Amino acid sequence: MEASVKLTVSGLTKRFGDLEVLRQINTSIGKGEFISIVGPSGCGKTTFLRIVGGLESASAGTVSLDGRVIDGPGRDRGFVFQQDNLLPWRDILSNVGIGSEIAGIRTPEQRALTQHLLELVGLKGFEHYYPRQLSGGMRQRVNLARALAVNPDLLLMDEPFSALDAQTREIMQTELLRIWEEGRKTVLFVTHQIDEAVFLSDRVFVFARRPGRLQEIIGIDLPRPRALAIKRTPEFVALVDRIWKLIEHDVRASVIEEHAL
Amino acid sequence: MSIDAIQRSERRESPGLLRKWASRHGWAVGSVVTGLAIWEIAARGFVASKLFLASPSQIVAAIGPLWRSGELQVHFYTSALEFVLGYGAACILGIALGFLIASSRRCKQALQPWVSGLYATPTVALAPLFILWFGVGIFSKIVVVALLVIFPVIINTETGLRQTPQNLVETVRSFGASRRQIFYMVSLPAALPFIFAGLRLGIGRGLIGVVVAELFGARAGLGQLIQQSAETFNMPALFVGVVVLAVAGIVLTSGFVWLEKRLVPWGQD
Ligand SMILES: Nc1ncnc2c1ncn2[C@@H]1O[C@H](COP(=O)(O)OP(=O)(O)OP(=O)(O)O)[C@@H](O)[C@H]1O
Numbered sequence: 117m118e119a120s121v122k123l124t125v126s127g128l129t130k131r132f133g134d135l136e137v138l139r140q141i142n143t144s145i146g147k148g149e150f151i152s153i154v155g156p157s158g159c160g161k162t163t164f165l166r167i168v169g170g171l172e173s174a175s176a177g178t179v180s181l182d183g184r185v186i187d188g189p190g191r192d193r194g195f196v197f198q199q200d201n202l203l204p205w206r207d208i209l210s211n212v213g214i215g216s217e218i219a220g221i222r223t224p225e226q227r228a229l230t231q232h233l234l235e236l237v238g239l240k241g242f243e244h245y246y247p248r249q250l251s252g253g254m255r256q257r258v259n260l261a262r263a264l265a266v267n268p269d270l271l272l273m274d275e276p277f278s279a280l281d282a283q284t285r286e287i288m289q290t291e292l293l294r295i296w297e298e299g300r301k302t303v304l305f306v307t308h309q310i311d312e313a314v315f316l317s318d319r320v321f322v323f324a325r326r327p328g329r330l331q332e333i334i335g336i337d338l339p340r341p342r343a344l345a346i347k348r349t350p351e352f353v354a355l356v357d358r359i360w361k362l363i364e365h366d367v368r369a370s371v372i373e374e375h376a377l
Numbered sequence: 378m379s380i381d382a383i384q385r386s387e388r389r390e391s392p393g394l395l396r397k398w399a400s401r402h403g404w405a406v407g408s409v410v411t412g413l414a415i416w417e418i419a420a421r422g423f424v425a426s427k428l429f430l431a432s433p434s435q436i437v438a439a440i441g442p443l444w445r446s447g448e449l450q451v452h453f454y455t456s457a458l459e460f461v462l463g464y465g466a467a468c469i470l471g472i473a474l475g476f477l478i479a480s481s482r483r484c485k486q487a488l489q490p491w492v493s494g495l496y497a498t499p500t501v502a503l504a505p506l507f508i509l510w511f512g513v514g515i516f517s518k519i520v521v522v523a524l525l526v527i528f529p530v531i532i533n534t535e536t537g538l539r540q541t542p543q544n545l546v547e548t549v550r551s552f553g554a555s556r557r558q559i560f561y562m563v564s565l566p567a568a569l570p571f572i573f574a575g576l577r578l579g580i581g582r583g584l585i586g587v588v589v590a591e592l593f594g595a596r597a598g599l600g601q602l603i604q605q606s607a608e609t610f611n612m613p614a615l616f617v618g619v620v621v622l623a624v625a626g627i628v629l630t631s632g633f634v635w636l637e638k639r640l641v642p643w644g645q646d
């Protein structure tokens with residue numbers, strides 16, 4: 117087990133001024149694991165992901181990837197943002213290829229990978245479209261392909277499907293699982309939708325707020341590969357219920373707080 | 378496809394194209410034609426003296442002699458040269474200054490008051506001064522044009538570079554982009570539409586600069602033609618100058634829009 121640890125988080129604390137956003141997060145994530153993070157709004161999920169991505173620095177504690185402490189962004193991690201954040205002046209092909217362009221890699225292998233990924237996310241034939249010519253779902257798939265194109269060991273996804281309608285979202289969930297089964301990358305997936313977390317994950321991290329901390333880890337031992345129908349099984353529903361009970365109180369508190377503002 | 382087939386398909390297409398053109402420009406053409414007709418009627422019927430208004434037909438008739446004597450070409454060439462040199466210099470310098478202001482806090486603090494102040498000042502009013510300083514030749518006009526064009530260019534370049542979408546910066550940063558790469562991949566393309574808007578604004582201001590500077594004293598140029606025609610109450614010749622300027626403005630602006638569509642193809646539908 118020790119040999120296959122991908123990410124180690126120890127004593128991670130983050131403060132913005134006086135605000136303690138994350139307190140003493142300790143955990144480790146295995147190679148090829150699919151982890152979802154759920155928790156009420158403002159509990160520091162995005163902040164956690166950004167620290168792992170190297171876009172934000174920790175106030176205390178460390179995060180190490182393959183034993184090396186993270187101190188900035190790198191090609192070993194691919195970030196999928198909540199908004200698709202495609203560059204409007206680049207066509208789909210060069211949006212997907214931007215990671216390798218930044219790294220200065222122009223090999224036939226890289227080009228083949230880019231092409232393969234476009235196929236994988238079902239956007240073959242759209243190489244020379246501009247982002248504005250694509251639907252939200254298509255753009256989000258480009259966003260995913262772009263992160264995968266640097267062939268990262270660790271995929272960081274911050275509510276990547278939240279802008280999509282319910283049907284597209286379910287399709288994207290199965291697509292993501294299919295892609296993940298292919299490469300078995302380690303994934304950290306933030307979502308507000310508990311059933312999404314259960315459907316996708318090996319383990320679900322439940323965060324609590326004030327200050328943000330890792331409250332509980334729920335193992336999801338549903339068989340893989342999973343189809344959408346699994347969402348209607350009693351085991352699935354029970355897991356969703358259990359997680360919801362864990363965060364219900366916090367979510368209510370944060371909603372009331374937001375209304376009071 | 379054989380040449381014959383191409384010609385046939387072209388023939389088949391042409392009425393469709395004509396209809397498309399008519400539906401897109403029909404109202405504009407109609408409105409211009411109506412305006413010219415009213416102008417013609419008013420000039421002939423209501424304004425008794427030729428000294429006050431020239432009709433479109435008189436203006437067209439005036440072009441001939443001005444062209445044959447070579448006068449019109451000289452005026453046009455002179456003004457065009459002044460415009461091109463002044464506008465070109467202002468664009469290069471303005472974009473450079475815009476970059477400088479956007480990239481350095483100190484430069485911004487040092488230059489901002491001058492830029493804002495001079496942009497708000499009607500600098501055309503200084504045209505006589507420049508003629509006094511630099512003479513009646515083309516140099517004084519180039520300076521006036523450049524002065525009028527440069528400020529919108531500076532301001533738009535700077536604004537564009539400052540409006541860099543932070544979420545996109547973050548995105549390329551997550552791939553490990555350097556500052557240089559962030560600039561070329563995000564800041565610069567994001568600023569392009571703004572810079573273009575500044576350059577487009579500059580066209581109109583530059584043309585005003587040419588004419589006004591020439592009105593205050595010049596050897597040749599469309600402004601000089603207008604001024605000299607006004608002094609001799611030669612209304613048709615005066616309007617020839619005005620019409621040439623108007624056409625130049627329209628052509629330059631639409632040429633610019635065309636260029637913009639090619640250089641900033643992600644912007645429009
Ligand atoms: N750059 C920042 N400066 C100051 N405070 C910040 C900054 N980024 C985040 N915060 C604060 O940190 C807290 C956690 O924010 P974060 O975005 O990580 O929450 P989240 O769990 O992702 O919430 P949501 O589910 O709504 O996306 C919030 O209270 C937020 O106001």
Ligand SMILES: [Mg+2]
Nearest residue numbers: 161162163274
């Ligand atoms: Mg968030």
